Amino acid sequence: MGKGKKRARSGPPGSTNHPSNRYSDNPPDFAVLASLYPSFKPFVFFSGARPRIDWTDYNATRELTRILLLHDHSLNWWIPDGQLCPTVPNRSNYIHWINDLLSSEIIPSCSGSKVKGFDIGTGANCIYPLLGASLFGWIFVASDVTAVALEWAAKNVQSNPHISDLIEIRDSKPLPDHSSESHVPEVVDRESQKHSSQTIPAEETTTLHSDSLDDVNKSYMGPPILLGVVKENETFDFCMSNPPFFETFGEAGLNPKTSCGGTPEEMVCNGGEQAFVTRIIQDSIILRQRFRWYTSMLGKKANLKLLISKLWEVGVTVVKTTEFVQGQTSRWGLAWSFIPTARKIISPPVAKKSISSFMLEGITRQYSAADVLQSVEEFFKSCGASCKLNSSTFSVDIVASSDQCNIISKNGIRDVETVRSHGYEKQSLDSSSLQVPEDNLSFRILVFQQMPGTLLIKGSLQQKDSPLSGLFSVVFCSLEESMKSKFCR
Numbered sequence: 001m002g003k004g005k006k007r008a009r010s011g012p013p014g015s016t017n018h019p020s021n022r023y024s025d026n027p028p029d030f031a032v033l034a035s036l037y038p039s040f041k042p043f044v045f046f047s048g049a050r051p052r053i054d055w056t057d058y059n060a061t062r063e064l065t066r067i068l069l070l071h072d073h074s075l076n077w078w079i080p081d082g083q084l085c086p087t088v089p090n091r092s093n094y095i096h097w098i099n100d101l102l103s104s105e106i107i108p109s110c111s112g113s114k115v116k117g118f119d120i121g122t123g124a125n126c127i128y129p130l131l132g133a134s135l136f137g138w139i140f141v142a143s144d145v146t147a148v149a150l151e152w153a154a155k156n157v158q159s160n161p162h163i164s165d166l167i168e169i170r171d172s173k174p175l176p177d178h179s180s181e182s183h184v185p186e187v188v189d190r191e192s193q194k195h196s197s198q199t200i201p202a203e204e205t206t207t208l209h210s211d212s213l214d215d216v217n218k219s220y221m222g223p224p225i226l227l228g229v230v231k232e233n234e235t236f237d238f239c240m241s242n243p244p245f246f247e248t249f250g251e252a253g254l255n256p257k258t259s260c261g262g263t264p265e266e267m268v269c270n271g272g273e274q275a276f277v278t279r280i281i282q283d284s285i286i287l288r289q290r291f292r293w294y295t296s297m298l299g300k301k302a303n304l305k306l307l308i309s310k311l312w313e314v315g316v317t318v319v320k321t322t323e324f325v326q327g328q329t330s331r332w333g334l335a336w337s338f339i340p341t342a343r344k345i346i347s348p349p350v351a352k353k354s355i356s357s358f359m360l361e362g363i364t365r366q367y368s369a370a371d372v373l374q375s376v377e378e379f380f381k382s383c384g385a386s387c388k389l390n391s392s393t394f395s396v397d398i399v400a401s402s403d404q405c406n407i408i409s410k411n412g413i414r415d416v417e418t419v420r421s422h423g424y425e426k427q428s429l430d431s432s433s434l435q436v437p438e439d440n441l442s443f444r445i446l447v448f449q450q451m452p453g454t455l456l457i458k459g460s461l462q463q464k465d466s467p468l469s470g471l472f473s474v475v476f477c478s479l480e481e482s483m484k485s486k487f488c489r
C-alpha cells in the first residue's frame with residue numbers, strides 16, 4: 001500500500017473487503033439470518049443490542065458458511081466435521097481480485113470464450129469453484145489429493161445442478177504405476193497416461209532443476225500440482241490456490257479467536273507455502289502461456305517478497321500483488337504471467353531530474369551503510385539490471401534496460417496494494433502514461449553516512465539532460481520506497 005494511503009475498511013470490524021464483494025457494505029446480519037434459518041438460531045446470541053456468534057465454535061462457523069452460501073448465493077453446501085471451513089466474505093475477495101486481473105487488460109484478453117480456471121487444492125469445501133461459477137459463470141477444474149476432499153468437493157458440486165456442468169473435480173495424485181515418479185515434472189495427458197507420457201524435453205528439465213529456485217527454497221516433495229495434472233492441450237485463464245501454509249501442524253496452531261477446522265492434510269506440506277508456491281512457479285516455467293494468470297494466496301509477507309524476486313528471475317512479464325485482511329489476519333495474493341503485457345507503460349510522468357536524493361532516517365541498529373549499499377545492488381539486480389558495487393566509494397553503478405526499469409517502476413519490488421487500491425489498473429490504462437524508450441539507462445547510486453542511524457542516498461543519471469530522466473526519477477522513487485520499508489523504523 002502506498003505511503004499515506006489509509007486502508008479502507010468496511011463491513012465487519014477488522015475486515016477489508018473488495019468493493020465488489022457483496023459483504024463490503026453489508027456485513028451479514030445474524031439476527032435476520034437467525035429468523036430466516038431456524039438451524040442457525042441456536043448459534044446466535046446477543047451482546048448488548050448486537051447479535052453475535054461464537055467464532056470459536058466450529059459448528060457455528062460452519063452453519064454460518066452454509067446459510068450464507070444458501071441465502072446469498074443459492075448454493076447448497078456442507079462439509080464433514082473437522083474439514084477446513086471457509087469464511088464466505090474472505091474467500092469472495094480472492095475471486096473478485098481474479099476477476100479484476102482478468103478484466104484489467106494488463107495482458108490481452110481472449111474475448112468470446114468462457115473464462116476457465118484451475119483451483120489447486122479445492123478442499124472438501126470446493127469454495128472457490130462454487131463462488132466463481134455462481135458469481136461469474138466461470139468453468140473450473142478443481143484439484144485435490146485427499147479422498148475426503150475429492151469425495152466432498154464432488155458432493156458439493158452435485159448438490160448444485162445449476163452449475164454442476166461448470167466444475168470438474170480432478171485427482172492430482174499420479175496413477176499408481178507412476179507413483180514413484182510423482183516428483184518428476186511431466187506434462188501428461190492423464191486420459192492417455194496409460195499409453196504414453198510426454199516427458200519434458202531434457203533441456204527444459206535441466207533448466208528447471210538447475211534453476212536457482214531450487215537452491216534457496218525449501219523443496220516441495222508432494223504430489224504433482226499443475227504439471228502432470230493439467231492435460232495436454234488444456235489452457236486456462238487462471239489458476240488459484242489457497243495452499244497448505246504450514247510446515248508442521250504445530251505451526252498451523254489454532255487461532256484461539258476463531259474455529260475454522262482444518263486437518264493436517266489441508267494445512268501442512270513439506271516446506272510449507274514457500275515450497276508449494278515455488279513448485280507452482282516451477283510448473284509455470286514449463287506451462288508458460290497455457291495459463292494467462294498464475295495466482296496463489298500466501299500467509300507470510302516474507303514469502304511474498306522472496307517469491308516476487310524469484311518470479312523476475314524466471315522471466316515473467318508481470319507480477320501483481322494484493323492484501324486480503326480479515327480480522328487480525330492478513331493474507332497476500334500473488335499473480336504472475338508469461339504473456340507479454342498489452343502495452344509497455346510506466347507510471348505517470350514525474351518531475352524530470354538527473355540527480356535525485358533521499359534520506360534514510362531511523363535506520364534500525366543492526367544495519368550498516370554497507371548493508372544498505374548491498375541492498376541497493378540487490379534491488380536492481382533482482383530485475384536483471386547489471387550492477388557494479390564499489391565498496392570503497394560506497395557506490396553502485398547500474399545499467400538497466402527500459403524493460404527492466406519498467407519492471408521496477410510499474411510492479412517492481414513495490415509493496416502490496418490493498419484490494420481497494422486497484423492502482424495497477426489505473427497505471428496501466430491511464431492515458432497520460434509514458435511510453436518507455438528503448439535505450440538503456442545508466443546511473444550511479446551513492447550512499448553517504450550523515451550521522452548514526454541516518455544515510456543520504458543520492459542517484460545521478462550518467463546521461464545528463466537525457467530524455468530518459470523522467471524514467472530515472474520513477475525508478476529512484478521505487479528505490480526510496482523499498483529502502484525505507486526495509487531499513488527504517
Ligand SMILES: C[S@@+](CC[C@H](N)C(=O)[O-])C[C@H]1O[C@@H](n2cnc3c(N)ncnc32)[C@H](O)[C@@H]1O
Nearest residue numbers: 121122123143144145172223224242243244266
Ligand atoms: C488450505 S486447503 C484449501 C482448501 C480450500 N481451497 C479453501 O480455500 O478452503 C489446501 C488444500 O490443498 C490440498 N492439496 C495439498 N497438496 C495438493 C496438491 N499437490 N494438489 C492439489 N491439492 C493439494 C489439500 O488436500 C487441501 O485440501
